[in-house]
Amino acid sequence: MRTRISRHPRPAGQSMVEMVLIFPLIMLLIAGMIQVAFVGNSYMTVLDASRAGARFSSDGDPFFVTGDSDCATTTDFYYVTACLTLQNMTDLAWDNTTDDIVVSVFELGNSGNVLNRYPLADGDDGWSLNGNHDSEFTTAEIQSRLSPSAPATGIVLVEVFFAHHHIFQLPVGQQFLPDPVELRAFTIMPLIAAEPTPTP
Secondary structure (H helix, E strand, O other), X not given: OOOOOOOOOOOOOHHHHHHHHHHHHHHHHHHHHHHHHHHHHHHHHHHHHHHHHHHHHOOOOOOOOOOOOOOOOOOOHHHHHHHHHHHOOOOOOOOOOOOEEEEEEEEEOOOOOEEEXXXXXXXXXXXXXXXXXXXXXXXXXXXXXXXXXXXXXXXXXXXXXXXXXOOOOOOOHHHOOOOOEEEEEEEEEEXXXXXXXXXX
16 A cells, blocks of 8 residues: 655644744634623623613602712712612622712603703703713603603602723724723603692
8 A cells, every 4th residue: 555645745833833924813713702701791790780770760750959978977869879880780880980879750741742851050061970971861762752642650760871991902903992992871650749730
């Protein structure tokens, strides 16, 4: 039996050179996928926190305002909402200088129009925990989302703004994904206490 000898033998070390050239690209691709996964996880956490805050505040009284900002003792509607929202984001590196929670309450009339936005003093900006962000929704935008046949009711809007910083500080990745990635989630829930009071 004869053995065939290849006329073009592979040069020694060719596989090693190919691996050395491809390996950094593979590592960048894996690091990018991990980074995007962390951003997605942070967004889901922010979204769940906004839902928890809105769900809790939907049983509250938006006119009970004390100004007490201590999460351990406050009964202020807006601070309680913000504190509960923060409690659902303990896994995130919250920064009071960039991140924020904005709460707005809307009183809706019978024809699907916004009668008032609370707190009245903050107007379209909404109530802000840290003063870093204003509400992304104007009163007109909320009204445009309402059905004209909607009954008179109240709603609460909780918005969470969070700056997610990269886990891997790769300069290549920042061309495709900014650092920090600005995450924003919001939730709207009914709020019975904000319903307009019928006049006799």
